[in-house]
Every structure is written in structure tokens, then in C-alpha cells.
Amino acid sequence: MKAFDLTQLRFDDSGLIPAIVQDAENGQVLMLAYMNQQSLQMTLETGLTHFYSRSRQRIWQKGEESGHIQRVYEIYFDCDEDALLIKVEQVVAACHTGRRSCFFRRLHPSPEASAELTQQQFDPEAVYGGSLAILQQIFDVIKDRQARPQPDSYVSGLFSKGQDQILKKVGEEATELVVASKNGNPEEIIYEAADLWFHALVLLGHHGIAPSEVARELRKRYGKKSKAEYR
Incomplete structure (x- = not known):
């Protein structure tokens, strides 16, 4: 099978493409991050997710500090070729707060915009030191x-x-x-x-x-x- 040409994807004017990360086992949406072509290539080569930080202006590997890495199972792109869906095996937690998913606060329906979904929170230092x-x-x-x-x-x-x-x-x-x-x-x-x-x-x-x-x-x-x- 011919390898897919990554340049066919529609990166934005900053060279980035949004990537939705999903738990391969249960379908839970874990996080949203951005990739450039290099971080996507590194993800394909290593089997571990790599993203581009817009604030730090550098490529980073998910879990490089916490140990909460993501092992890639499958990568899809949408019909417009301007967004990615990455199915992973998540080690411990995807969110920097220690929660399994970054999407733990409910906007609607809820009487309080800040209402949180029940979700176990992990302390990375307690788990791994x-x-x-x-x-x-x-x-x-x-x-x-x-x-x-x-x-x-x-x-x-x-x-x-x-x-x-x-x-x-x-x-x-x-x-x-x-x-x-x-x-x-x-x-x-x-x-x-x-x-x-x-x-x-x-x-x-x-x-x-x-x-x-x-x-x-x-x-x-x-x-x-x-x-x-x-x-």
C-alpha cells in the first residue's frame, strides 16, 4: 500500500491541524491538541503521540513529563482533510489536571456552567513520583x-x-x-x-x-x- 502523503492534509496558515484524541477501547474523547507536519511524522514513526505547543512554540510528546503517554492505535482524517482523529491507549490520564479526559466540565444542560462530570482524578506525583x-x-x-x-x-x-x-x-x-x-x-x-x-x-x-x-x-x-x- 502506498504511504499517504502528509502534505495532502490541509494544515492552517500556521502549519497546524487539530487532532482529537479518543480512547481506542471505550471511545471516550480524551483531549484536543494541534499537530504540525513534523509532529505528525514523529507520531507515525514512534507510535506515541507528539503535538505542537502553540504557547511554547515547540513539539512535545504527550507524557514526556508525567509518564502518561498515549500509544497510537489508529489515525483518521476527516472529509475536508483538515482535522485528525487519533485512537490511543491512554496511560493513566490525558488531562494535566490528572483527570482521564480534558472534557470533564459540562456546559449544557446544566444550571451551572461550571458543573463537572464525575471523573476520577489522578495525582501524577502520587502515581509515579x-x-x-x-x-x-x-x-x-x-x-x-x-x-x-x-x-x-x-x-x-x-x-x-x-x-x-x-x-x-x-x-x-x-x-x-x-x-x-x-x-x-x-x-x-x-x-x-x-x-x-x-x-x-x-x-x-x-x-x-x-x-x-x-x-x-x-x-x-x-x-x-x-x-x-x-x-
Whole structure:
């Protein structure tokens, strides 16, 4: 099947097109955001929604800070080719308030314009403690140092020395974590685990693999009864 030419879509004068995001499982409308051609292409390539922020004037990945990513199932465009419908698997909540959907306030019919629909609210910090988002943030910096090497950057230095040096560091950090575990000092274990995770992110960057791909693989395994080691 011939790939669809994204330039056939009718982006507005600012190069944007509205995108309605819908829960693929139950049809709930989750949010409305805007895409430009680049963010749409990134969405197609990664399988995760990327949008263009009109206020921040930059592309952003949904869940890049909260960890509440959206895995894309299907993308449709309307008859006028000037709007998108994206069906996703939503992780936790789509709204920045912590609610499942951004559409939780009722305008009509209601005696009060501010009347809210009953909807469970999630606290991202309570759910994740911010821990998942930092991995992606660090990975973004790693990829930037790979694309734009800096003379004083440790990461740029690793990439310049090639895969063997990266593998050596991963091996060294794994050994140091084993030693820390044998020593039984929690602070030392946390420190060495952070070192290992960091260098594993560098290794992923070398291969062009995003942390979300590893998370997706873990999620697939967790859902299989045969993978008892994940339970």
C-alpha cells in the first residue's frame, strides 16, 4: 500500500491541524491538541503521540513529563482533510489536571456552567513520583549530545569513542552494582543502579531505541501469564 502523503492534509496558515484524541477501547474523547507536519511524522514513526505547543512554540510528546503517554492505535482524517482523529491507549490520564479526559466540565444542560462530570482524578506525583519522566528527559539530553557533540560533554565523549567504550562502561557499572548489593548499603545500591541505568540509556541512544520501547516490551511481558517472573 502506498504511504499517504502528509502534505495532502490541509494544515492552517500556521502549519497546524487539530487532532482529537479518543480512547481506542471505550471511545471516550480524551483531549484536543494541534499537530504540525513534523509532529505528525514523529507520531507515525514512534507510535506515541507528539503535538505542537502553540504557547511554547515547540513539539512535545504527550507524557514526556508525567509518564502518561498515549500509544497510537489508529489515525483518521476527516472529509475536508483538515482535522485528525487519533485512537490511543491512554496511560493513566490525558488531562494535566490528572483527570482521564480534558472534557470533564459540562456546559449544557446544566444550571451551572461550571458543573463537572464525575471523573476520577489522578495525582501524577502520587502515581509515579515523577520517576518515569526523568528517564525520558535524560534520554533527550543524551540524544542531543549525540547529534550535537560538545567538547566538555561526557556523553559526547562516549559516543565519539564508539560502541565498545559504551559497552565497557555498561559492564563496569553492572559490576559495581553487584558489589554494592553484596555490601548491602541501600544508598550505595541506589547510586550504582542510577549509574547503570544512565549508561544503559546511552547504549539505547547508540542504537536509536527510545526508553518507551523498553517500557512497551516490559508491558507486553507483564501481560503474559507465562512471564511469571514479572509478577
